[in-house]
Amino acid sequence: MFLYLLYTVIFLCLLHLIFNYNKRARTLKIIPGFKDRFIVGNALELMLSPVDLFELPRRTARKFDKLFRFWSFPIGAVCIYDPDDIEKVLHSMKHNEKALIYNILKPWLQDGLLLSNGSKWQQRRKILTPSFHFNILKQFLVTLEENSSRLVKELENKIGQEIDVVPLTSEYTLNSICETSMGTKLSEETSSAGLSYKNAIYELGKKFVDRFTKVHYNIDFIFSFSSIGKEQNRYLDIVHKFTKRVINDRKEYIEKYGIDINEENVSDEDIFFKNKKKTAMLDLLISAHNKGLINDQGLQEEVDTFMFEGHDTTAAGLAFCLMSLANDIEVQKRIVDELDAIFGNSTRSATMDDLSRMHYLECCIKESLRLYPPVHFIGRRLGETVTFSNYLVEKGTYILLLIYDMHRREDLFKDALKYNPDRFLPENNVGRHPFSFIPFSAGPRNCIGQRFAMMEMKSCLSAVLRRYKLEPVTGHADIEITADVVLRTSHPILVKFLKREDQSNI
Template identity: 45%
Template sequence: MLWQIALAILVCYVLWKVLKTEENELNRVPGPPKWPIIGSALSFLGLSQSEMFDKLLELRLKYGNRFVIKVLNRYILHVYNVEDIETVLTHSRNIKKNKPYMFIEPWLGTGLLISTGAKWNKRRKILTPTFHFDILQCFMEVFEEQSRNLVKELKKQVSEGSDVVDVSPLISDFTLYTICETAMGVRLDSDKTEAKLKYKDAVLEIGKLVMERLVTIWLHNDFIFSLHPLGKKFAKCLENVHSFADSVIKERSMSYESRGEDFNEKANSRRRALLDLLLEARIRNEIDLEGIREEVNTFMFEGHDTTATALTFGLMLLADHPDVQESIFDECKAILGDSDRSPSGSELNEMKYLDAVIKEMLRLYPSVPFIGREIVEDFMLGDTKVAKGNEVIVHIFYMQQREDLYPEPKAFKPERFLNGEKRHPFSYVPFSAGPRNCIGQRFAKMEMKSVISEIIRNFKLEPTQKGARPTLIADLVLRTTEPIYVKFVKR
């Protein structure tokens, strides 16, 4: 009898928590119909990743640049206005990531991407020196070597008659090799095992599984998810990515210990990889082995997958615009002459047109199309109170393609970033902004400049179908439903 009373009380409490909506000001913000208990969940049930991507644009067109989706007792405010985006991204305390990020916590732990509060601040301080300008200059040798290796592989494929290339796998290899050697201090391209392939496949699969879980409400519960086939597949993917990252940590740790270097000496400080900084911090008891694993997993993912995505879309755009390619080629020739050597860091900085090209690539196809926050401190968004516990989604992809911000928004026009056009500073945020901006954005830009300049100096790019654009999907990073093919013609 007592357990029945207790169960009834529990059910009543749960229903009360779920149905208690009258105090939330976000009820006044437009959005899809909110049904009792389930909220707006039916609007998204069974959608594919590409349909989900299109749905978010459809809702923006229907309800404007600020709308709310309610799922059970979660209120999720979606914003597209630059003023709203500025308010959200610059808030000093509301830096906690929202619920979907928790679905990848078993993979990344609470590393720099997911952590918040004091832990995030501490980790950011430990890791920031890795991306200091002087240290980035020391990575130029790796950028140069890996860019040349990529071009060598492309030349080989072209000479064998395979001039039409699915660019994503090759670019993904390039960025994975680069992040391993620069940030982790480990050479990977000599690895002949299946570990690399399993790692890359697992990263792609994890994104799909997370998005499928997100739109399947009953799988939000960790226990139910663990019993479901999707959860079992997720666990298998975790084995592969963790095994790969652990091997990287083990290799660098052995090298670190065998060298016995004093990384506090100024002579060595310029040669430290991110993993060296973490190993040094462990000696000072600022981080433990699990913390190192969290950050290695985080940077292995963020440092290779986001840049690979940007480069893949970038090559697609360049293939469609021979005039832009020739302008890049002319700029390289003006700086480097007829030499076939790779540019130095200072020479990359002189490539202002290439810099504008990369900015325009990231405007059209930001690697991270939206950013989520869980609110930990009440704040005002205009005249609307956004209370603690609510969530906010910042839509970078659609905001950067608004016609009122960028005339001819879908056109690829690098000159937008050369002619001094005045625009709101938060109308362009492919690397986020505010306290939680991307720590590795200068690294990514230098890497992209290095490899694009090397490719354009050796090839002319052509599309397989002029003006064709792939179907985009909602994922951890921007992805497509089909491969992106580019034709490479030797200069």
């Protein structure tokens, strides 16, 4: 019995040495980080509730100056939140490969633009880039303004109520992405499927977190037979059925009416003819599919990726911005002054020129994206050895770019926790590090749809603020964020909407 125990202890000690004192581990552990535990390293640090899991890197980033490391054999990662370090990763195509953590999304998004690498990513990016040409974006504005108008009318029935703005903005952005990038308008029948789609995405986020925090679920065989694995498959089926329906609807439309993907043939007057045939991102994919440049699976991958990224992240950005504006009456007044200068007493829809004149509103959006970046981290795998803040990090190491923490650094943004849109006025931007504010990422793999997202947010917010005064219910101090793919809260984000007749009502 004694020998058995002795051999067991020796075996466990050998495992500990192999797991935690190999060359990779020793190199990585020079960097400050979590306290190491016997055999498992830092794995137990992740076994937290979703709220505590989100707070873990925040607490750790406050403890260490510019970076910290995580190690649990065989996975090593370095978390960075300094703009100089982040620039080294995002500025170079050598670190183009996504980190291991994104594998959790593979069953959903496969090799879409978010997850693909190398030549596949370059080919897909080349196919999709014309979708966001300025003249094509102009075509989309009519649709965005129509959806903004519907949102404003919907709020008329909810005056003075405490409204959870997350479902509100999610419906707006889902309708918008379907009608613009996908060229498919949600009918009464498909709206029900759209609601199921949105709910499935929220549930998938929870399953992804469950899998991330439970080490044994990282083994595909174990996860596939687990209860959350089976639930994940059920939600994936809902999501994929919805996007397949979107693809089929657009294919039927193209077979009937044809396709026009010349983005240069749109005049300023054309965008106001609502029956004019408009180019959709999906049209470019279908055209590429017809030419043999992308197969059926690739078509599905890109639609799944854009349906998710094009509605969920923008919805989160809008929700947090509405909450931030509701909590600052002076900022609201300045926005309304700007909108009155543009529109006067007119109730007309906004034009592209109008949106370009909404300078202060853009500052307000940017400040909300600074405090609450919907994509709050980015993960990459180093393609070569790099020095971060005087620490050598070897090729192949996973790097997590903590955007949320960098955006809240006091040395980069004075009074960093205060909502202050003035910090994005041109005169206050002088000397700011170009990689210190990256809500849409940066470098070669930046968000392909960032101009569309900003246009969508301006359209929505300007329409709402021309009609309503926002009153706070949920405050900044009430926000409790939970771990997820997109920045989400554990409780509703509540705002009151009151009719605005004139400036005196604000």
